[in-house]
Amino acid sequence: MMSRNTLSEDFMKGIVRENPIFMTLLGLCPAIAVSDKVSSALGMGAAVAIVLIATNLTVSILKEFIQGKVRTIAHVAIIATFSTVVNLLMHAYLPALYAALGLYAQLIAVNCIIIDRANSFAQENSAGRSVVDAIGMGIGFTLALTLIALVREVLGHGTITLFPAAGWNGTVVVPGLGTAPIKVLGLSAGAFLVFGYLKAMFNAYRMRTTSGERADMKSGQTA
Amino acid sequence: MTFIGIIITYTLVQNLVLVDLLGLYPYVNVTRKFSSAAGIGAAMIIVMSLATLLTWVMYHLVLLPLGITFLQILTFLLITVGLVQFLEMIAKWSAGALHRAVGAYLPLLTVNSAVLGIALIAVNANYSAFGSLLAGFSAGAGFLLVTVVMAAIRERLDLEWIPKPFRGIPIAFISAGLMAMAFLGFDASFLRNLLG
Numbered sequence: 001m002m003s004r005n006t007l008s009e010d011f012m013k014g015i016v017r018e019n020p021i022f023m024t025l026l027g028l029c030p031a032i033a034v035s036d037k038v039s040s041a042l043g044m045g046a047a048v049a050i051v052l053i054a055t056n057l058t059v060s061i062l063k064e065f066i067q068g069k070v071r072t073i074a075h076v077a078i079i080a081t082f083s084t085v086v087n088l089l090m091h092a093y094l095p096a097l098y099a100a101l102g103l104y105a106q107l108i109a110v111n112c113i114i115i116d117r118a119n120s121f122a123q124e125n126s127a128g129r130s131v132v133d134a135i136g137m138g139i140g141f142t143l144a145l146t147l148i149a150l151v152r153e154v155l156g157h158g159t160i161t162l163f164p165a166a167g168w169n170g171t172v173v174v175p176g177l178g179t180a181p182i183k184v185l186g187l188s189a190g191a192f193l194v195f196g197y198l199k200a201m202f203n204a205y206r207m208r209t210t211s212g213e214r215a216d217m218k219s220g221q222t223a
Numbered sequence: 224m225t226f227i228g229i230i231i232t233y234t235l236v237q238n239l240v241l242v243d244l245l246g247l248y249p250y251v252n253v254t255r256k257f258s259s260a261a262g263i264g265a266a267m268i269i270v271m272s273l274a275t276l277l278t279w280v281m282y283h284l285v286l287l288p289l290g291i292t293f294l295q296i297l298t299f300l301l302i303t304v305g306l307v308q309f310l311e312m313i314a315k316w317s318a319g320a321l322h323r324a325v326g327a328y329l330p331l332l333t334v335n336s337a338v339l340g341i342a343l344i345a346v347n348a349n350y351s352a353f354g355s356l357l358a359g360f361s362a363g364a365g366f367l368l369v370t371v372v373m374a375a376i377r378e379r380l381d382l383e384w385i386p387k388p389f390r391g392i393p394i395a396f397i398s399a400g401l402m403a404m405a406f407l408g409f410d411a412s413f414l415r416n417l418l419g
Contacts, residue, residue, distance in 0.1 A: 109339070
């Protein structure tokens with residue numbers, strides 16, 4: 001209302017400028033734990049995006065009634081409800097994905113990006129803009145998580161796991177790496193290392209595009 | 224599992240931060256200084272111990288008898304949020320050493336993946352009430368251990384020259400990765416040899 005952002009800016013900021021994984025780091029935890037396989041990363045991304053869209057829509061519609069002290073608890077209750085729904089649906093219709101995500105499917109409810117969008121965007125904007133914001137954030141989240149998963153799976157397992165289709169088991173084996181992968185990148189240590197190096201790469205790219213000093217200050221703020 | 228087994232499992236072998244990758248947000252954002260790392264670690268021990276105990280009571284005395292275990296995410300989250308806000312009130316009211324030590328860090332734990340994570344892990348592992356309390360306490364102690372070590376590393380890193388793109392978050396994550404590799408030494412066979 002006060003800001004003059006257009007709908008396309010609402011949509012695009014989640015993908016690049018305020019990417020929930022690489023820029024604001026809000027979507028990082030607990031999602032990065034399922035970045036060891038491309039298929040789990042895509043599944044996690046879709047599940048988070050659905051909860052994010054449903055939460056943003058509900059909060060923006062109910063924002064008149066959610067004020068003051070009950071704000072946090074109301075947001076948490078809404079998010080927990082939608083993550084329970086997504087969990088039950090996944091358990092019923094996508095049991096393989098549900099098993100692969102394990103504990104982390106239930107922990108979608110505490111993904112910081114969802115509560116942050118509810119609190120800082122949906123609470124102040126119309127329903128339409130909140131949904132557009134959630135779709136952008138969901139896509140940015142999925143792309144970033146899939147990128148981490150791609151690096152970790154190709155180097156750590158020598159494979160790319162996608163979804164099985166007719167007559168194909170859904171796994172691409174990378175020649176050479178399939179027999180001698182760098183195993184540590186598939187473990188939890190690898191998640192930290194791959195994220196650290198990718199984040200440094202993005203910082204270097206940003207420093208080259210914007211003026212060096214400003215990029216440094218900005219990365220210092222999010223740190 | 225024996226009580227000693229629970230303690231060693233959740234402090235070292237299955238460290239929530241380094242193995243399960245939970246609670247990363249406070250782990251990288253509140254470990255710039257040694258004192259704040261110790262503060263959030265202490266707050267985490269209190270919150271996790273009480274949260275696992277309360278969620279055990281909720282699960283075994285309410286959800287299971289009524290057959291409504293599908294509500295566990297909702298009820299567990301509301302319990303942890305309520306618990307943290309209640310602890311904040313106590314810390315403010317006491318206004319003494321407790322407030323100075325952990326008061327500032329409690330709000331960071333309101334919606335935290337590590338707190339809900341250990342509550343769900345303890346329920347899934349089907350521990351007794353005391354076992355759950357112990358699992359929560361040990362997971363908190365494990366969190367305190369890795370945040371304090373991380374803060375010590377980062378205070379030393381401040382004295383070193385680091386290439387610009389790596390400053391801040393990236394170098395913290397790479398240090399955490401190396402720490403996680405070191406923690407791989409504490410595995411299931413280590414536990415078996417230790418306890419016989």
